Amino acid sequence: MVGSADVLADNLSVNMGVEPLPEDFDPSTLLKDTVPPVVLSNGGAENSNDNAKREIVLGRNVHTSCLEVTEPEADDEVTGEREAYMASVLARYRKSLIERTKHHVGYPYNLDFDYGALAQLQHFSINNLGDPFIESNYGVHSRQFEVGVLDWFAQLWELEKNEYWGYITNCGTEGNLHGILVGREVFPDGILYASRESHYSVFKAARMYRMDCEKVGTLCSGEIDCNDFKAKLLCHKDKPAIINVNIGTTVKGAVDDLDLVIQTLEEAGFSHDRFYIHCDGALFGLMMPFVKRAPKVSFKKPIGSVSVSGHKFVGCPMPCGVQITRLEHINALSRNVEYLASRDATIMGSRNGHAPIFLWYTLNRKGYRGFQKEVQKCLRNAHYLKDRLVDAGIGAMLNELSSTVVFERPHDEEFIRRWQLACQGNIAHVVVMPNITIEKLDDFLNELLEKRKTWFLDGKSQPYCIASDVGEKNCLCAVHK
Numbered sequence: 398m399v400g401s402a403d404v405l406a407d408n409l410s411v412n413m414g415v416e417p418l419p420e421d422f423d424p425s426t427l428l429k430d431t432v433p434p435v436v437l438s439n440g441g442a443e444n445s446n447d448n449a450k451r452e453i454v455l456g457r458n459v460h461t462s463c464l465e466v467t468e469p470e471a472d473d474e475v476t477g478e479r480e481a482y483m484a485s486v487l488a489r490y491r492k493s494l495i496e497r498t499k500h501h502v503g504y505p506y507n508l509d510f511d512y513g514a515l516a517q518l519q520h521f522s523i524n525n526l527g528d529p530f531i532e533s534n535y536g537v538h539s540r541q542f543e544v545g546v547l548d549w550f551a552q553l554w555e556l557e558k559n560e561y562w563g564y565i566t567n568c569g570t571e572g573n574l575h576g577i578l579v580g581r582e583v584f585p586d587g588i589l590y591a592s593r594e595s596h597y598s599v600f601k602a603a604r605m606y607r608m609d610c611e612k613v614g615t616l617c618s619g620e621i622d623c624n625d626f627k628a629k630l631l632c633h634k635d636k637p638a639i640i641n642v643n644i645g646t647t648v649k650g651a652v653d654d655l656d657l658v659i660q661t662l663e664e665a666g667f668s669h670d671r672f673y674i675h676c677d678g679a680l681f682g683l684m685m686p687f688v689k690r691a692p693k694v695s696f697k698k699p700i701g702s703v704s705v706s707g708h709k710f711v712g713c714p715m716p717c718g719v720q721i722t723r724l725e726h727i728n729a730l731s732r733n734v735e736y737l738a739s740r741d742a743t744i745m746g747s748r749n750g751h752a753p754i755f756l757w758y759t760l761n762r763k764g765y766r767g768f769q770k771e772v773q774k775c776l777r778n779a780h781y782l783k784d785r786l787v788d789a790g791i792g793a794m795l796n797e798l799s800s801t802v803v804f805e806r807p808h809d810e811e812f813i814r815r816w817q818l819a820c821q822g823n824i825a826h827v828v829v830m831p832n833i834t835i836e837k838l839d840d841f842l843n844e845l846l847e848k849r850k851t852w853f854l855d856g857k858s859q860p861y862c863i864a865s866d867v868g869e870k871n872c873l874c875a876v877h878k
């Protein structure tokens with residue numbers, strides 16, 4: 398597709414109408430390392446493979462280089478030197494982004510987009526501060542786009558226009574913070590239940606709001622274990638329940654069974670007026686509706702809110718998200734703000750007014766059918782990757798409703814950083830998004846298999862056992878293969 402990262406690499410003038418770099422531009426003369434070195438906790442950079450390098454170093458982030466801000470010289474304006482310097486820094490940076498984008502497979506961002514038509518808007522300070530449905534005094538806003546996008550999502554999740562409230566957030570995390578806050582406002586003494594594989598933002602919400610939180614166990618797929626959930630509910634029958642349901646977990650892409658969660662609540666004696674469900678659909682919130690057999694996320698069920706990230710499956714150059722809840726819940730949360738002449742029921746103050754326009758643009762362009770096709774392609778490609786890994790003797794797992802392929806962590810941290818793999822313990826994953834083509838997967842696999850030949854040569858290293866992460870049947874270590 399026009400504008401995809403791969404196309405961009407060859408045709409540098411496509412996106413946002415920027416000038417192409419000169420033909421003879423050689424980034425290697427400027428970029429010493431396109432992939433930053435692995436840094437050990439003692440500050441040294443090394444390629445060794447022991448566990449020490451997995452430590453996260455606190456303090457100044459040692460991977461990050463710094464582009465110093467310097468005072469302009471008095472005559473810079475005359476000589477144009479400063480402009481030329483800044484242009485060269487930006488050109489180098491852009492080149493490195495193209496490089497890094499090519500090797501991006503571990504995080505769930507769809508990088509296949511072309512928003513060239515929106516370049517004309519970058520000169521405007523578009524801010525949607527306040528409530529999307531109540532115009533504030535600030536006139537340079539994009540509420541008309543925001544409400545259009547919100548209507549689309551409310552319809553997707555089956556909530557009538559006059560029954561929903563929502564807003565375009567800064568990210569999926571803000572959606573979780575908001576959904577859980579609404580739950581807490583509805584049930585101030587409620588206990589938060591979330592599977593231990595929930596995103597860290599859910600536990601962050603519990604800490605921020607000082608809520609009691611019960612971590613529920615998971616099955617090896619990553620899905621919430623409803624037996625454990627029921628046992629925990631029964632321990633706190635006297636308190637209402639606020640539940641975070643995962644529509645795709647971060648690491649394994651597991652989808653909690655919403656119907657089973659509701660059934661479990663009912664069986665534990667919780668009537669519908671004693672629980673609040675927030676659905677964290679950061680990634681799969683927009684994929685699930687297009688997967689046959691997937692449990693349906695719908696406000697026809699007793700749920701309170703759903704959130705999704707806008708920069709993940711939709712694809713957007715800036716982080717953003719969508720949060721939808723029931724209008725009846727929002728009144729408890731909102732306050733009038735005279736200074737804005739609007740109402741405040743969001744988490745943040747100023748809100749990115751460009752993001753709704755980007756989302757509106759893609760929704761209009763692709764529509765339901767476009768997303769459906771892309772979801773099918775992602776699932777097909779994810780199966781391809783998983784099958785090839787297993788054929789090569791690498792333990793791997795792919796949940797039925799997911800495009801997140803979990804596999805044995807590579808033994809080479811350079812390789813992990815080059816392909817930007819998200820790792821946890823002995824597992825890594827690739828999240829197959831619309832921009833991840835079979836060709837890209839082949840490049841990744843060929844390089845992985847080539848490197849892998851060298852890892853076990855001296856007999857000191859063995860393929861990791863991943864049975865405790867993904868189950869024995871998906872592990873191909875020496876014991877389980």
Ligand SMILES: Cc1ncc(COP(=O)(O)O)c(C=O)c1O
Pocket residue numbers: 568569570571573595596598643645646647648677679680706716717718
């Ligand atoms: C399940 C889940 N929830 C929430 C988030 C947070 O989303 P964001 O990065 O948009 O804040 C993520 C991010 O990966 C996620 O995987």
